[in-house]
Amino acid sequence: MKFNKLNILIVIGFFAIVGVIIMQLFLLNQAFIFEKKEIDDKIHFALQDVVEKIYLDNQSDLPLTNKIQKVTDGYYIVNVDDVFENNILEHYLKTEFEKVKLDLDFEYAIYNCGTDHMVYGNYISADGKPDKKCEDCFTKDIDLIYYFAIRFPNIKQNYFTSLQQYWVFTFVLFLVLIIYVYSVFLMLKQKHYTALQNDFINNMTHEFKTPLASILIASNYANKQKEITDNPKLSKYLQIIIDQSNKLNHHIEQILSLGKADSNQIRLQKTKIEFNKTLSLVKENCTLKHQREITITNQISKNYTIVADAFHFYNIIFNIIDNAVKYTTQDPEITISAAENEKYTTLTFQDNGPGIPTKDLPFIFDKFYRVERKDSNEIEGFGIGLSYVKKICELHGWKVSVKNTANGLAFSIQISNNDIHG
Incomplete structure (x- = not known):
């Protein structure tokens, strides 16, 4: 064992x-x-x-x-x-x-x-x-x-x-031992089933990637052909195929990333990353994804260099801003600030959205937990984005937290001063 x-x-x-x-x-x-x-x-x-x-x-x-x-x-x-x-x-x-x-x-x-x-x-x-x-x-x-x-x-x-109370205590202890052993047996059994389920999901998503990549290649190639560009209706339908394929590909990447994190298969490749460059790339990709005007105000005077895994750090910032955009009904405005002390530097992402109901706030980092939108009865996503964010922060030795403010929702990432330099 x-x-x-x-x-x-x-x-x-x-x-x-x-x-x-x-x-x-x-x-x-x-x-x-x-x-x-x-x-x-x-x-x-x-x-x-x-x-x-x-x-x-x-x-x-x-x-x-x-x-x-x-x-x-x-x-x-x-x-x-x-x-x-x-x-x-x-x-x-x-x-x-x-x-x-x-x-x-x-x-x-x-x-x-x-x-x-x-x-x-x-x-x-x-x-x-x-x-x-x-x-x-x-x-x-x-x-x-x-x-x-x-x-x-x-x-x-x-x-x-005459020793009746001693017998009662002894019986209770044996009962506790039996319940403990039975509970452990059920927990290990459930853990085994969960591992099998995760393996199935990971294998299934891997199998989806190949045909999905073929669909995207074929769709992007077809979308450039004269017969398609000359026909607005066909071009529109083909663009829908491309958009939905990209959305599906994004979900698959999230599932694979979270599966690796849960099974401790992620090996961080830490390098020095410029925070401002990563933020610009995230803004550009979020704008392309949501086709909305997104205002990101960076109030940090320093150009921080962060020691982190570039791929996963980008995903952390993207998931936080993506959630802010997704749950904000008006034009999204995200303000980024920093606070320093002797041990940590805390990056805060403040949006202008409606916030999160108090009953949901303690659970938003739980895997598969989703918050219902106020403007729609549909609950979007799989509930794995923020769970992934927390897992990656923990692997880096950072802390992530969230709270409601008067203006919306504020995500905070507490980074050790050993990993961030201004």
Whole structure:
């Protein structure tokens, strides 16, 4: 897999989420261990107090040895080593468990040395709804005489229910990971389809150029023939063919240029360009294209020399002025000015058009976004001219912006002082 910026971000995002999940699982495990230890301590201390009370009732000295043995999770044997009564034991168990706030179901059995059997005591439910008793779950200990066994049947369930919020967070994180992976899969799939679509469009436009060039050559040759020049109607029709072919050729060039920019195939060939010469050429070609009187006022006193790709720089200026002419209903008047500071020189192209609706302004550099004309229901072009302008400016390391003013629309190109000299 080719590691471009997108792939690197995807991998970083994936490992970041996985890292958070691993951390959450670690915290969940730590919380489980802590919860288990806390419950075990509560049970041990409560049973220890029960033994102490039994010895106190019997007025016996409490031995120093530990009387409580944990057999498994939720199963304990308590060696009282002294006589005790069933009802007294149950009362002490309830009291001590309540003191330590141990809300667990439990059942107990007492060893009867006369019959040599474990005698089932009772099932005590924390919520008053006892579950199924398990009288056969208690086993004898051959080394002990006076003892009882206590069992907590739902202790493992309690471990998990007490960590409910941790489980919820963990589930949410896994859900986020699944959504992230699925979204990335859809995005990569869509990117693949977009690449195929762009390849198709670029190949198609390339295939259009050859027959279109033949049409233009044949039409220009025919337009000079005496039979055509002597017939005004045929000359007019042929001129329409030439004009529309040139318009189609312009659109094809735009699509090819934008396709190259999107696929990073453009290699800038920077040279020193005289801004005034480029501006004169743009004015001449715009006048030929629109057949309108275009007034371009250059208020820049300096004759700037700009380090840029000549072909693409011409296209930038042409697209900006072409849009100003296209969307201006009256005679187009474009004023060009410059502002300098320590780092940048900003070229501003101010027109006298109606401007752009506020809702459209943030999107005019987006590819295929088109603004509806106020004087026509038809939306012209493909919406790729300004997208191309922004892409070429970015490749040069420049910034382009646009805003509405009191007089119309103002395009600004911010050029580093390293690339422009007066």
